[in-house]
Amino acid sequence: MLRIGLTGGIGSGKSTVAYYFTMLGVPIADADEIAREITISNKIVFRKIKTHFGKEILNEENSIDRPKLRRLIFKYSKKRRWLEHLLHPIIISVLKTKIRKINAPYCVLVMPLLTETFHSINFLDRILVVDAPLSLQIQRIKMRNRFSDNQIRLILKSQSNSTERLSIADDIIVNDKTFSILWKMVFRLHCLYLKLAKKHFPSLNNSI
Template sequence: MTGSTGGTRTFSVGLTGGIGSGKTTVADMLAARGAAIIDTDQIAHALTAPGGMAINEIRAQFGDAFLTPEGAMDRAKMRAYVFAEPAAKARLEAILHPLIRIETEKAAEAAGGAYVVFAVPLLVESGSWKQRVTRVLVVDCAEETQVRRVMSRSGLPEAQIRAIMAAQASRSDRLAAADDVIDNDGDAMALVPQVDKLHALYTSLAAANG
């Protein structure tokens, strides 16, 4: 896949995977090896924190009922609302996505590291991200593994986790979009050789692309 972030770098990786796949673990491992990680979830959190750039427009579009007493977006309430109302989801995305794009491009310009990794949970679903990165890296595992991990860490009921998974891209769609795949169905040690191999590849490609 071709593309760039709009900045001076010509090589970047888009990291994605379904809920519970282990995206954060892989991102942390790549960071430890010298990659610069730009997490779109963290950027979205900052935009919707008290005083964040998206707050005024969220208030205008959705009202104070969707803000916490501290002035942040009430993420749990908003998540439940947009999950049930596709039109509301589109309105929220119209606020957040342009701001996230601006902030990710700023972060990419400022990033050091051997290469840039954009951690994007909904990379496949978004459409535009696939054209903005050079390679797509998917962290993959069985659906039953996803359910087990998320239940263990969050306490959510299985039915709710499966509903979240159903709203995300399918496993087959993610794999079809992937240039590289990390199998995370085993234990953490099984990730090490896979991450080492891809880090070497990405470092080489980044150097070749300037």
């Protein structure tokens, strides 16, 4: 099975691209969703986060206050690196487990921090980067998340930049036009990935 890593900065449209692949029947695994599941279901991880950040990181239901945690890790880079160091190995382990259970020509792994962790990941066959002009990213973030200008600045500062992401790309989608055009770009890549899967894994059933 061909394994595609999908990444892109906040507001680039990678979630929409992932959704389009889902509509085409492609299995998807999302690192952010796995991270959320881990912080809820893994008691050891929960205790470590609670100990490191203090009880004030919890909400009224005694679970992690994700908006508060997000503000802290984007404001303080050391706290963000600590959390990434804690979660990253577990996320990778879960992703590998999910991959082993998939029976399809190819799958897409949504990994927002792929550029930052690229050198420690050896299980991807291709990397797809979704890119967009910075001004458009900011516009989308404001519309979707209603973050302040300062919050957006901190988030963008914490992520790799466009040049760094594009440097690891095998395939690139520049998402600066309509949803219809974006769909066509995703469909073209879908056809390419099916072709590559058939070439490299001829014994697979090449249908989704």
